[in-house]
Amino acid sequence: MRNERKQFLLYVSPWIFGFLVFTAGPMLVSLYLSFTEYDILSPHTWIGISNYIELVSNDRFWSSLWNTIYYTILGVPLHVFLGLMISLLLLRAIPGIMIFRTAFYLPAIFGGVAILLLWNYMLAPGVNGQNVGLVNAMLSLVGIDGPGWSSDPNWAKPTVVLVKLWGVGGSLLIFLPALSSVPKELHEAAEMDGASPFRKFWSITFPAISPAVLFVATMEIIGTLKMFIEPMIIPGLDPAWTDTLMIHLYHHAFEYFQMGYASALAWIMFVIILMITILNLYLSKRWVYYDYE
């Protein structure tokens, strides 16, 4: 028994070491730095909670926080809903289904800056009534006068949400296995009782896959709260329309080299994400079913 305990510690020691040195250590240092003024090149000085005071009195912090919440409220449900709908379609055993599955999953791998730059060109607004961007040009073919996307204050945020949906296929990896493990006999029984397809989904499929939905939603919430590259590459004409907390952090840490301010912001983000995740897990008890319960 004691041997087993030792072996456990031995085998887990690389991870513990890595966690302490590369995660817990930097976190504690950043907590300390959040109470200092530090520009990397000069020694840091203790300034108490000044960074936190500066943060809450900075308008940009509040607008970035609002943008981040906006993306989460609008983007996460869309992402989960569309991911689930696509997965339901791709569940069917029709010929060539693998091609469709690949096609919908691929964009999730081809992500990043290059694709976002491409979106930037495609969403370019028109100049003097001539459409430059591909998206608006296609919309005009069906008689729609496309919006100004990033250059329009009302469209800048939805544009970011829209572009982020490019990677919606990523949730296929979670949803497809979950959907295929829903017990067939339950569906058959429901069919005999004359249940409608919608009823079957709502009463059988959804409860059965609810842990997967919770997982995708949780990861997506955390990911969206930390969103960075989409609004960085496709900013609004006034960046205040689209900047997220991460972008605010980036400017202060790596452009102005205000590591103290940036650390304070990082900790505020940590607390926000922690609270939302706890709330999410707490609420999930009402709609997520586990087999062993």
Add this chain to the structure above:
Amino acid sequence: MKRLYLLFMLIFLMLIAVGCNGNADPSSSETDSDTTKVTFSYWGGDFDKKRMEAINEEFKKVHPEIEVELVNLPDGEEYSQKQTVMMSAKTPYDVIQFAEESYQFASRGVLEDLTPYIEEDGLDLDQFYPVAIDAYTHDGKVYGLPLRVGSVIMLYNKDLFDQHDLEYPNENWTWDDVVKAGEKIANPEEGIFGMNPIGGWWASTSQTLQSFGGGVLNEEKDAFHLDSPESRKAIEFMKEVTWDKDIAPSSTQIPEGIDLWTSGKIAMMIDGPWHILSSQANIKEFDWDMTTAPAGSQDATPIFSNAFHMAKDSKVKDAAWEVIKFWTGEEAQKILAQEHGDTPTNKEIAESDLYLDLGGKAPENFEMMLTSLEGAYPPQVTSEWGEINRIVQEGMSKMVDLDQPIEEVMPGVKSEVEALLQKLKD
């Protein structure tokens, strides 16, 4: 079991030890006893790369004992980030090109004061344009020596002026003349504009503000000046040409990925001198020429340049000084002059035919490059340059590109900049 555990720990500790000692100081080290290696970081495109390598070839002939490793880094924020990280790790590049960030780094004590080296070698600073040296002199100490200097100039499309029977712009033109000509030429429906959008980056903003007698900060650089009556007049002018008169395109009128100037859609292009080299290479369809940037109530052109600095933590300072001296010396200046692009900082070489004689190539009025340097001023830098610059540019973009009222935007910009200025005083 215990033995195995110990063995693991031992391997682990060895790995850590190796990791720590692996810090073999790649930036500045002696390759062997005969040659000293100096690392030299800069930014720029193909023209710059070619020039730097050409100078290095000459340097090798004179100083075989010094090996210069040229490191081309991405410019902008990334450049400052890289330098900050290298400096905080105590392994900086020995010679570092900086522009407006010079003061930001010098004030944090990571750059070497070059004044003692200059005095010891009796280097004559009078050979340079004074304004180019001033830009890198902080608190009476010279921190960087520049090779090239430029200022805001105006290029114009002769064909568009001919079409409307207008007189070509000259060095006496004011903004009124620009507006008059611009109104006749501009035809937004056809996508043709009188002038390029002004503002958008610090030098263009600064030039416009200054020409109306305004500025971002006051002369002492300790008070906010963007809301002074003169500055407001300049901002109103920028709004007027963009919106009321539609002479300059607003940012939404500029198609993504298309250069309006080289494709002949802009009559007057007021911007940096690098447009000359790209215009020579890319403009085939129309004739063009250049003159100085227009004046408002006064002539005003900020210079932009960059200079070679020495890192305080460099281990090969004497060799680094030789490099800086050579890179701003006569041979290097002559190599630069032959490009007929940026102006050499050495007055004598700048005024020679080596620089001014283009051999019949456009622009005909190339000597305006030198005229525009007369009365030019160094940029208003503070140690919070990066953040002030961003706040002001975003505010300007709201007022000019988005046509938001000055009254709405100004208080926010003012309070943010004043908070930073207060921090500088403390």
